Amino acid sequence: MTRPRTMTTILVLASLLAVLAAAWGALALWVQFPAPPPRRILMACLWMAAMLALLVLAWQGRSLLPLIGHVLLLALLAAWWLGIQPSNTRDWADDVSRPSTGEIHGDIATLHDVRNFDWRTATDYTPRWETRQYDLSTLRDVDMILSYWTIEPIAHTLVSFGFENGERVVFSVEIRKERHESFSALGGFFKQFEASVIAADERDIVRVRSNVRNERVFLYKVQMPQPVMRSLFAAYVQEANRLSAEPRFYNTLTENCTTIVYGMMRRLVDGLPMNWRLLASGYLPAYVHARDALAPGVALDVLRERGHINARAHAAGDAPDFSQRIRAGVPGY
Template sequence: MAVTGFLGFGGLLVVALVVVSRRPSLDRSWDEDVRVLTSVEVLPDGTRQLGEVRHWTYGPDTVLSKGYSAVTYDPQDVRGLWMYEQELGLGGRIAHTFLVFEFPESYGDKRWLGLSVETRREVGETYSLVRGVLRGFEVTHIWAVEQDLVRRRVEYLDYPLTRYRVSVPVEYVQRIFEQMVDETAALAVTPRWYNTLTTNCTSSLIRYVNDAEPGAIPRHYSSVLTGRADDHLGALGYLDLASAEHVTREWLRQHPVRAEASGA
């Protein structure tokens, strides 16, 4: 029994050493949807030019078109923030979340700008919760129009989403936007590992709100079990749970992603 236990411990130690010794890379054969990194340029007036904002279009189970645009955003123009949640597993305890920043109507079809913190998968790889913890994927920031991020999941992949308005002061949202853009710029130079439990839009949102107002969002298990983040943030008053919208394929047949006329 002692020998068996020692061998088991030795095996775990070898696995741990392999995991720790791995180094993230910018140079792999990436899946097409995560192949392009968003470049960032800070212009003299303080605006941020995002070089590759994705705006793919989708139908049921198919990609209809693929495109990217360079768009300049002024952090001071941010008007609001929204969070989407997609359940992943463990009975809804783990979820993928992404954010959408609201800009004025003058930004046209780039007014609703989304950020999704994702695994940068190689060709042929599929997402795994376990590999997401054990340095199995690099992390990437996908900046895309809201239509892209929503329709990709709901219409193309048939994953329902829940949308919440985030209720924090607009100056916090502006700061969150700036800091996330800065993180994106850093990732284009220095790759990092994705971590299912600690590197996600929910943990970033909590971190940046607490940077602006220390202790505003106390430590809570939902920053790891992100499928419970909506309940926690709602209880603290940061999400409007009563007006949450459940976005499904059927919902999209009856509603636009964003009802501009109502300001929703």
């Protein structure tokens, strides 16, 4: 008996949804199921096999059984998934073991657990966590720093605040890795990491990327009125305190180092448009340049060329004037 065209269309659409649900569930189980890797792979395969078997039954005309089976499997998956909650109490990697917090009273900002590690290699370092104070009335400039370690669309975004006395502090929204973990863009989609805000010295958080990990690092001076700089600094402190009190999962697409900054900026600057380059953070300088918020009158390719700091960072090493030396030749300085 020929199946009516409308029923066939519905079945095709339902099948596409079932395949997507099967793929998503398999990836979620592979990343998050609490078992050694072989058992995680087995669970993902069993899930995929069960979902596809029910789909075959649906195409054979046994409509009720596949429907009930899919509903039950998805309900079980959803219950398990919703039960995975963020936490601030895990065995954290050393560099994210103490996320920053702070308070602001008048012009004085006090930051706790400012990271100032002395990095020799990626695994050989001296940990240092410090309490520092900054006079926000002397806030002078804001820089955007991007670090690339893979394909061009993917970069990590850091924001550096400079003061009249030459001090600088960098804020970075980081994945909070456990001691046995390493970064995974896929894991970032599936609740593998919490998010944290790290405040750090540039000789730590910039130099570890340029000199130790040999990532490609670019620095851009951002044109920003002093009141907005100050508000952005305060927004970072608020976000750090919020994450310290109420942990949230990092998400590669929606809750990452760039989208969180964008969310803070939207509260400060009216009419800031959403743009695909906020998701492909490697292209963020083009977005900021289009808003006339980088060095005025300088082409983007020139800003990129002069903002590439790796050679200067290697020459500076861990010198006390590291921050000044990496800015030599950067438009705006």
